[in-house]
Amino acid sequence: MHRPSAAQAVDCPSCGSSLDVDERFPAWCPGCEWNLSPAAGPAPHRTPRQQRGHLRAARRRAAREALVRARVEKLYESLTEDPARRHDANWFGAAAIAGAVHLLTLAVFTGSVLLVCDDRWPVRVLGVIGVVVAVLLRPRLGRVRNDANALRRDEAPALYALADRVAAAVGGKPVDVIRVTGAFNASFGRLGLLRRSELTLGLQLWTVLTPQQRVALLGHEFGHGVNGDSRRGLWLDSALRTLSTLHTMLLPDRRGSQRGAMVLFALVAGVAQGLVCRLIRVVLRLLHRLTSRSGQRAEYRADILAAELASTEAARGMLETLLLEQSVQTVRLRLRATPRPRRTGGSGTQPPAVDFWTTLAEQVADVPPLERERLRRLSARDLGAVDVSHPPTHLRMQLLDQRPKGLPSLELGDAETTAIEAELAPARKRLAAALLG
Template identity: 40%
Template sequence: MKPAIAGETTQPCPDCGTQIRGDSRFTLWCAACDWNVDPGRPQPDTGRLERAARALARRHGEQLLTEMLSRLDARPRRDASAVAATMLALSVHGITLALAISGIWCLVAGWGGIGMVAGLVLVALAWLLAPRVGRMPDDRPVLLRADAPELFALVDEVAGAVGTRSVDAITVDGSINAAVTTYGLRGRRLLMLGMPLWEVLTPEERIALLGHELAHYANGDMRNGLVVGTAVRTLSVWHHILQPLPHPTGLEIIVNALYVLPRLLIAGLLVLLVRLTSRAGVRAEYLADRLAARTASTPAAVGLMDRLLITDSLDVRLRTEANRAALGGPGSTRKATDRADELWGMLTAYAASIPEHEYERQRRAGARRGHQVDTTHPPTHLRRACLLAGQPHTATVTPQAHQSELIATELAAARTQVARRLLRGGFDD
């Protein structure tokens, strides 16, 4: 006999008549015929750039899965596309540099005031389009080594296992996500941990998460690099600047007409840059998953993939708690804030209560959507399949109970601060 389900509901499938048994908190669907497996299927994107990006991601996704499964020693490599992307990015930055030099020349020449005006415009454009280095976030808790020695020790161990150097700082926020980036002129490394995701993971899955993120440094992922990543931003700014003026007057109609050709050219360059980096970017995700499995074990990496399937459910749950706090009035909100740590216990219990049939529905829905949701990552079901099809790995970094407790203590102040912000409606959208 199957175990009872919390909030159990049953009904016959409208399509095939099979008796459906599920949890009323989640979408009711039929495992026999996939009725209602994806009721919230997103609408296709209408933007030309977005359609092109998704088409490329879809084309590369299945091919790269086959490649990763057939080449167990697959490594990041700088192929012709990567070289071409770098050259194109350098050309974009060269145009920005030419604008800056021309602007300074005009300012020096003067030309009876005309040069001053032209120079200021050119310098302003160059400043707007110039590559930007990342900055340390100032709106969320930041942990340095002295603040969290045990957490940094774990990160250091994982970094060594994936073959890269560790991070210089860690930030904590309310996103259901994690990421790595750089900040400052010296390219210091920053790990961004979303506390809601961290809290619902097991210690083994947390190591897999750290392994995946740090592996992006080891893989040399060029999409977020200083050269290519900033070139994409520059082209995106140009594309935005050249948007047609809304409700144009007579003169503005002429301006809109003059914008057409440059905007098409910039759009073409953006599509080309995405095309050149798409395959390498998707491969980097597969390689990061593989390194995560080798660091934390294959079951831990697969468990992480499953947790990523329920991020939308976790987000809804957090927003529900924030709405309850807000509807209770100022006094109730303060009381809920004082008990902010209870938010994490609630979220962890909720994640543990999600039944397997909801995970399976999410996997099937993901298979139907393919790359429609995210063009920068392979679909989760493909990432999961790649991990399960390969040689299973045992962990090279294992969690220690005493270390996990010390890390929880080090994160205590940050997790309370993040919980208070979430209960006040401060979500990182």
């Protein structure tokens, strides 16, 4: 585990500025950004031909990155000019493609049922295969899982009460199920035929947030239920799942275990499957492009809702904490490598030798401002985001920086925080054992 250490003053080898270096983190220069992203190792030796190929690939990569940067910055500018706008022509195009996917699935199912009713048994077999395929491609609604990670309302009344207050504040409905995991993230979605809402809280993220940043996190997640995020709607989401399932089903088998005449058949089938898979990938990329604008607008609006609820400072701090995922995983790996007492008998889960959650919170809180600034600049340079569906984190923070520093409309008090922590204690013990096991 890294421990606090005194900063050492050194000179930047690039511009000569005086630097305060913390040995726990990479040394870098805020002035000239020397060593902003430390090199993984020495550059490999390349022949002149390999060097030319490397330069061509780097230019192509830079061109792609410039195109992506221009696109996300244009979206950011359009949002600041018209924050109330939700859908555009691209969204209607995506909805039409999703409709075509659903109609194709329905056509396969209907046609297969008609074949099953035929008198000829080969046609019936073909119909049965078609019905099975149509069932596999049916719209997936998801389901609420009542596993060990799901908390009932009587198990966590304080947590549910806070979630209900946040949902009401952003104009949503009370949550149906709250689940806790050991991940460094959070999510909100609607599942099943009845579209029950499910909030998932990753305790690694929840633990390193301050109480008011937790309110901002909840405000952001519940904001997805009211901000018109089309990607989370049943129509588009189920079409994306159908295409992904079909792509997985049609991936060619490249193990090469066929013999004799089957080789030619496998080759022809593999080529046909490959062409269809490529077409599906094209459609998936097109759907992503068509929905990325409205989806990223929804993320920005969720951030604004979080800021209005918990304060701009808390919402920005929550986003800044998302940049610390690598630090969180480093702490976990170091704690996992720490020797623990052996089991001496009895049953149940062996508790970890250290308080994982307390140590995690303390060490992440101890990350100095200079390292946080390095991660923010690195995110801005590399367009870093939570995932491909989110806008770059630095632009989300920049949007909040332009907002007034108002007071929160909902505050999490000490007594409520203590009650929630007590309710999460059993899950913390179980998940800590799993993360350190």
